[in-house]
Amino acid sequence: MALGANLPRDLGSIRRSPAETLRHALADLAGEGLSLVACSRFYATPCFPAGAGPDYVNAAARFDNPQGLRPDEVLALLHRVEAAHGRARSTRWAGRVLDLDLLAMGQAVLPDRETFEMWRSLPLAQQAQTAPDRLILPHPRLADRAFVLVPLAEIAPDWRHPATGRSVAEMRDALPSADLNAVQALPA
Template identity: 60%
Template sequence: MDNRTGRLLVALGANLPIGGQTALATLRLAAQALVSHGLALDFSRFYATPCFPAGAGPDYVNAAAAGVAPAGWSADRVLAVLHRIEHDFGRQREQRWGMRTLDLDLVAFGDAVMPDAETQTRWRSLDAATQASTAPDRLILPHPRLQDRAFVLVPLADVAPDWRHPLLGLTTLEMLAALPAADREQVVPIIA
């Protein structure tokens, strides 16, 4: 799959300490790791966000990154790099939407729709209970829940406000504006 519009979008999050460092320190180091693995990215500010789903653990630190994938890289190759970095930071995939030392999500890869529009739409349309208990067995792009999550869209608006969802036709800013004000207001910039 080619990266026709050139945009690579990544969401970053953490809510568990690792090796005596805070989630904020982890995200800063993860940003460096992304760059050292060949991904030329611009990073958003860091944000404090309530744990999702509510009450599931400590609050998160979130950020987003945008850039261009290296020539010849596929979405699967980018995802493999993200998973390798997560592993290096102690990520264990034991529980869906569980607490984590590091979460790196490939949100979009150009204007690619993967594996196809019908599958992406089906995953995007799942009810909340099914989303919480079911994980796809392959990469779904754009990320099927990005339009629902202020903790992704607020940071993404820092680095890719005009990115347009290839199926919804909405920009990052338009998807963000469609969320309830209370959701947007819970995502607070960290001054550090």
């Protein structure tokens, strides 16, 4: 799972930073029945698309699913946690208090290989205009994003993409060095 936030959360007299929101979200996910196996460090990353808002704090986490939730049930759980933290889904790629993305569940390709490939190959201009109406796994943009792959490589470098066969480390290493260098670990 990928976690991100670039907007503070106002809680009356308390203002929670994006990093604090990520820590609270991790605890909430564990409270919802997922079991945290590993979490990467937190990273400062440029806003995507460039200039659309403040920079992000990103991380990756791996969870066990002891309740055997289906992928759509896990996604619904992620959306509930986002909403509990004040996430509003206004416009595509808008700034957010919390963003939880289900990147993959094992080797599942959902809903099917053809639909996955269609979303994976969608041109950037169309990505900005449209979003899938159902869960696509693995996340169609997984291999393109340093802000996902750098933290993910800390906790699952050997996981292999079920559609491409490439490991997380291989996908990360294939990205432009400028993208990788822009992802900076935050102090613990």
